[in-house]
Amino acid sequence: MNNNKQTEKEIQEKIKKVDGAMAQEGMPLTKELKQRIYNCIIGKSSTEIERKKILEKYRGIYG
Numbered sequence: 001m002n003n004n005k006q007t008e009k010e011i012q013e014k015i016k017k018v019d020g021a022m023a024q025e026g027m028p029l030t031k032e033l034k035q036r037i038y039n040c041i042i043g044k045s046s047t048e049i050e051r052k053k054i055l056e057k058y059r060g061i062y063g
Contacts, residue, residue, distance in 0.1 A: 011041050 006014075015037050019029045029037070039045040 006041065011038060014041065 015029075015034050018037065019034065022029055036045070036050050040047055040050060
């Protein structure tokens with residue numbers, strides 16, 4: 001058994017903490033952003049992949 005595996009409750013708590021910190025700055029997370037964080041935590045994606053997607057999206061819009 002993998003001892004590094006996080007429970008669903010632990011993952012949701014991490015996302016909740018990030019959302020709380022961002023909300024204090026006036027930038028609460030959207031459902032989409034929460035899902036991206038979740039995907040990175042569970043290994044479905046990575047921060048590098050998600051960063052690349054965002055950069056490509058906004059480069060397409062703003063050049």
